[in-house]
Amino acid sequence: MRTVVGDMNMKAFYAQILQLDPILWRAVFSLLVVGAALVFQKVFGKLVVHTLMRFARKTSNRYDDGLLAALEKPLRWFLVGLGLYLAVLIFYEPQPRWFGQALHTFIIIVVAHALFQVTPLFLHLGGHLRVQFDRIVAPFLTRVIRFFIVALAVMMVAQEWGFQVSSFLAGLGLGGLALALAAKDSLANLFAGFVIITERPFSIGDWIKTPSVEGTVEDITFRSTKVRTFAQALVTVPNSLLAGEPITNWARMGKRQVSFHLGLSYRTPRKKLEQCVKEIRALLHEHPETHNETILVNFDQFGASSLDIFVYYFTTTTVWSEYLQVKEEINLKIMEILERHGVEIAFPSQSVYFETPLQMKLPDPEESSSTPSPDVSSASVDPSEAESTEERRTPLRG
Numbered sequence: 001m002r003t004v005v006g007d008m009n010m011k012a013f014y015a016q017i018l019q020l021d022p023i024l025w026r027a028v029f030s031l032l033v034v035g036a037a038l039v040f041q042k043v044f045g046k047l048v049v050h051t052l053m054r055f056a057r058k059t060s061n062r063y064d065d066g067l068l069a070a071l072e073k074p075l076r077w078f079l080v081g082l083g084l085y086l087a088v089l090i091f092y093e094p095q096p097r098w099f100g101q102a103l104h105t106f107i108i109i110v111v112a113h114a115l116f117q118v119t120p121l122f123l124h125l126g127g128h129l130r131v132q133f134d135r136i137v138a139p140f141l142t143r144v145i146r147f148f149i150v151a152l153a154v155m156m157v158a159q160e161w162g163f164q165v166s167s168f169l170a171g172l173g174l175g176g177l178a179l180a181l182a183a184k185d186s187l188a189n190l191f192a193g194f195v196i197i198t199e200r201p202f203s204i205g206d207w208i209k210t211p212s213v214e215g216t217v218e219d220i221t222f223r224s225t226k227v228r229t230f231a232q233a234l235v236t237v238p239n240s241l242l243a244g245e246p247i248t249n250w251a252r253m254g255k256r257q258v259s260f261h262l263g264l265s266y267r268t269p270r271k272k273l274e275q276c277v278k279e280i281r282a283l284l285h286e287h288p289e290t291h292n293e294t295i296l297v298n299f300d301q302f303g304a305s306s307l308d309i310f311v312y313y314f315t316t317t318t319v320w321s322e323y324l325q326v327k328e329e330i331n332l333k334i335m336e337i338l339e340r341h342g343v344e345i346a347f348p349s350q351s352v353y354f355e356t357p358l359q360m361k362l363p364d365p366e367e368s369s370s371t372p373s374p375d376v377s378s379a380s381v382d383p384s385e386a387e388s389t390e391e392r393r394t395p396l397r398g
Contacts, residue, residue, distance in 0.1 A: 261311070275341060283333055
């Protein structure tokens with residue numbers, strides 16, 4: 001009996017459910033579809049993409065890793081959009097007029113997002129196609145291509161919603177002169193950036209020196225170039241200013257110069273001087289970190305206070321720390337050569353000679369004994385006057 005009553009209640013419940021408004025049913029199914037799409041995109045991201053990433057890491061090609069990482073978010077958004085599309089199809093009967101426009105807009109945005117993400121990957125892929133991009137060219141081209149992708153997507157979306165893009169572009173021609181006059185500095189920086197890109201006077205990571213800044217190049221944009229100084233300050237230089245200045249690129253040195261004069265004392269005998277020059281020259285030729293093509297060690301000139309040996313050579317390394325280490329090793333070995341021969345390094349000095357010898361007049365002992373000495377205890381003498389008097393009494397020594 002209870003079973004029959006229970007069956008009758010369940011049938012009544014199902015009958016009440018079936019009698020609900022069809023719009024409510026469509027709304028419930030639409031929400032279920034949207035929820036399923038959200039859950040599926042989470043599962044897709046955690047399981048499918050991560051599984052594919054594990055397989056991609058095992059391959060020797062690193063571009064498949066970058067492609068999966070770049071397309072993960074666009075694919076997730078596509079799955080969410082697909083769920084919304086099915087939900088609208090279920091809920092609306094027939095579909096509204098704006099539905100097709102919204103669908104096309106969503107597809108344009110997803111495709112533009114995917115192209116926006118994979119643009120750097122295409123530039124790196126140029127290495128396999130024997131198209132080499134400089135470290136400063138690749139980021140600049142990435143920004144240019146991404147700008148055109150965004151601009152094209154905006155125009156397509158605007159045209160999809162009925163805006164007259166052609167008339168807008170025609171209006172840009174009329175206002176182009178006014179825009180150019182108002183933004184002449186920005187345009188000058190933009191064209192200067194293209195000049196820097198095409199001529200490539202430096203690359204990202206290079207150590208450059210200009211009249212306005214010295215440091216390491218970190219980035220170049222449409223307007224400016226960012227240089228990190230050795231004091232760790234970030235200097236932003238407009239491209240128009242940088243392109244019009246002489247640029248010294250220290251990072252592109254093939255070798256690094258060392259040049260100085262070694263002053264020896266005038267007491268150094270000629271034979272010892274010759275021997276020191278020969279041994280210093282041999283030292284530089286035998287050192288593994290010097291460039292043997294250009295090594296100059298010669299007795300150069302008679303200086304004001306020294307015999308000057310000119311030392312000129314290049315180090316094979318251009319790294320600042322290694323360059324200083326090589327200089328230190330060579331300088332210490334030069335000191336060792338001088339110490340072995342007993343040769344002294346001169347220092348700036350001057351000698352003063354008198355044509356006539358200085359004559360000092362000493363006091364007569366008889367006059368000094370007959371002259372009464374003053375009572376020092378009773379006299380009050382200013383200490384400063386006493387010091388000056390003592391200085392005047394000090395005899396000169398010639």
